[in-house]
Amino acid sequence: MTNFEISRTLSRVAKVLSFKGVERKRITDIKILSMTVEGLPFELNRKSLERVEKYLLNKSYLKKILRDLVVYGKSEEIEILLRDVPPSLLELTRIPGVGGRTLKILYERFGVVDIYGLESVLKDGLLSRVKEIGLNGEEIIKKNINKYFKLKREFSLSTAESLFRHIKGILINHGAKRVEIAGSVRRKKEIVSNLNIVCEVENPTRFKKNLKGDVSTIKFIAKGDHIEFLYGDCEIPIKLLVVPKDYFGSALLFFTGPRNFSNYLISKGKDYGYKTLPPGYLWIRGDEKEILNILGMRYIPPEVRERWKEYLDMNGLLSNLNIKGDLHVHTNYSDGISSIYEVVSFARDMGYKYIGISDHTKDLKVVNGLNEKRLMKERLEVRKLQSKFPEIKILFGAEVNIRQDGSLDIEESALRELDFVIASIHYGFYLDREINTKRMIKAIRNPYVSIIGHPTGRKIGERERMNMRYDLIFKEAERTGTIIEVNATNDRLDIDSNMAYDLRNREVLFSIGSDAHFAPQLHSLSNFGVFILRRALVSENKVINTFNLNHLLEVLGRKRRSFNKDND
Ligand SMILES: [Zn+2]
Numbered sequence: 001m002t003n004f005e006i007s008r009t010l011s012r013v014a015k016v017l018s019f020k021g022v023e024r025k026r027i028t029d030i031k032i033l034s035m036t037v038e039g040l041p042f043e044l045n046r047k048s049l050e051r052v053e054k055y056l057l058n059k060s061y062l063k064k065i066l067r068d069l070v071v072y073g074k075s076e077e078i079e080i081l082l083r084d085v086p087p088s089l090l091e092l093t094r095i096p097g098v099g100g101r102t103l104k105i106l107y108e109r110f111g112v113v114d115i116y117g118l119e120s121v122l123k124d125g126l127l128s129r130v131k132e133i134g135l136n137g138e139e140i141i142k143k144n145i146n147k148y149f150k151l152k153r154e155f156s157l158s159t160a161e162s163l164f165r166h167i168k169g170i171l172i173n174h175g176a177k178r179v180e181i182a183g184s185v186r187r188k189k190e191i192v193s194n195l196n197i198v199c200e201v202e203n204p205t206r207f208k209k210n211l212k213g214d215v216s217t218i219k220f221i222a223k224g225d226h227i228e229f230l231y232g233d234c235e236i237p238i239k240l241l242v243v244p245k246d247y248f249g250s251a252l253l254f255f256t257g258p259r260n261f262s263n264y265l266i267s268k269g270k271d272y273g274y275k276t277l278p279p280g281y282l283w284i285r286g287d288e289k290e291i292l293n294i295l296g297m298r299y300i301p302p303e304v305r306e307r308w309k310e311y312l313d314m315n316g317l318l319s320n321l322n323i324k325g326d327l328h329v330h331t332n333y334s335d336g337i338s339s340i341y342e343v344v345s346f347a348r349d350m351g352y353k354y355i356g357i358s359d360h361t362k363d364l365k366v367v368n369g370l371n372e373k374r375l376m377k378e379r380l381e382v383r384k385l386q387s388k389f390p391e392i393k394i395l396f397g398a399e400v401n402i403r404q405d406g407s408l409d410i411e412e413s414a415l416r417e418l419d420f421v422i423a424s425i426h427y428g429f430y431l432d433r434e435i436n437t438k439r440m441i442k443a444i445r446n447p448y449v450s451i452i453g454h455p456t457g458r459k460i461g462e463r464e465r466m467n468m469r470y471d472l473i474f475k476e477a478e479r480t481g482t483i484i485e486v487n488a489t490n491d492r493l494d495i496d497s498n499m500a501y502d503l504r505n506r507e508v509l510f511s512i513g514s515d516a517h518f519a520p521q522l523h524s525l526s527n528f529g530v531f532i533l534r535r536a537l538v539s540e541n542k543v544i545n546t547f548n549l550n551h552l553l554e555v556l557g558r559k560r561r562s563f564n565k566d567n568d
């Protein structure tokens with residue numbers, strides 16, 4: 001199995017387990033493993049498996065499942081589990097108000113297996129009569145059912161990239177010589193709705209015939225150089241452009257887009273006397289860089305092509321090479337899989353200069369959130385561990401919960417002992433706009449809150465961003481010196497590049513956080529987070545992950561100091 005297939009299988013397993021109401025910890029572990037595999041920068045095989053397995057020493061059931069899927073391509077345990085529940089039923093959890101318990105009622109009492117079944121049950125007003133749902137619950141589902149269709153069409157960059165790697169293997173098996181991703185995925189857009197691929201093929205007729213036999217389950221359209229299909233039950237439309245070898249670079253440049261950039265290149269090409277080939281790209285040989293040079297331009301990285309004019313006026317973008325650390329990391333003290341030791345050694349091996357431990361706190365009981373006492377115990381362990389890691393500084397913080405009234409779930413006396421505090425919202429996403437705005441502003445005004453975590457609360461394909469007055473919230477962050485997080489977890493990517501772009505000229509600093517719950521997930525900071533800020537054209541001196549340790553500590557302590565001064 002490829003990473004894509006493994007991750008998709010595990011994600012389904014997690015949903016089935018939650019439907020069955022098994023112990024929460026097991027579900028979380030599977031979900032974390034699924035997300036980790038999807039976001040890995042390398043494909044898992046017998047050999048590379050070891051790089052993940054060595055962090056699963058204390059999780060024998062996860063280790064076994066992963067090994068079965070990677071080495072044997074199947075797991076009997078999983079097959080039995082998945083047979084029980086129709087996948088279309090599990091999809092309904094995208095609707096706010098439909099959780100595991102409601103799903104069970106829908107399935108067992110009303111025989112609902114998909115969205116159409118749910119619609120008909122709602123039409124008949126049957127749900128309000130169920131004690132556990134009631135009139136109120138039915139209203140919430142009715143109000144939100146339309147979100148299902150919107151969220152269903154949203155795929156995170158991470159999912160799209162892992163699907164691409166999977167599809168690439170298939171295309172090469174069918175004789176494709178060269179396969180590259182284009183379109184919004186290549187531009188690293190956080191949410192994508194299709195996969196554009198450029199493909200060099202020697203014998204297009206044979207290629208199309210073979211491919212059709214392998215991937216077409218629902219839809220396969222081949223028209224000239226274009227092929228469009230769906231893969232398995234995955235709903236991302238895949239669009240292939242078949243091109244001859246000599247014009248691969250030109251086709252890739254054109255189909256990476258965005259449209260206004262491609263149109264600009266075409267008109268520029270015309271000025272230079274170049275013709276356009278029928279699918280739309282310029283009749284120029286060479287790779288992208290050479291073609292841009294021929295048109296009198298310098299190379300523009302795909303992720304900034306939406307803002308290419310501004311990019312050309314800049315002095316450089318944030319680079320992965322300058323990332324020195326990560327402050328948003330969970331361990332097995334709360335709901336993470338890895339121990340503090342494992343996280344720190346992984347970060348050290350990545351070449352980081354510092355790593356911040358930030359576990360969940362007490363309001364989040366379901367994820368084993370820490371109260372003040374356990375937090376101080378973890379702090380002691382972190383401080384002790386430091387002597388074993390002279391190469392990397394371990395900072396100790398927490399991801400505290402912002403309550404509905406904007407207060408935090410940890411006492412000030414404990415917050416004072418932390419090197420930094422990330423404050424995030426973890427429930428009550430659908431409160432009134434004004435209430436949530438006030439709630440967030442109150443948290444920002446807390447002198448101990450250094451960073452606001454996953455500020456909009458969105459989950460790609462699952463939950464829209466919270467309805468708040470972001471203008472006021474970011475203004476308050478700027479005024480108080482509160483850092484805004486760019487959360488790099490596969491399904492969050494929050495804030496996104498558009499929000500970061502709007503903020504780039506304000507006096508606001510950004511912190512990219514992997515929000516890793518398993519050591520190998522630390523990779524997501526560079527894989528996804530850095531690209532959000534590159535797309536936003538945020539300069540490196542606004543990103544605290546690039547600061548050296550002293551500078552970072554100064555910045556993290558600045559807000560507290562200014563509050564103390566005001567109170568003197
Ligand atoms: Zn969080």
Ligand SMILES: [Zn+2]
Nearest residue numbers: 328330399515
């Ligand atoms: Zn977190």
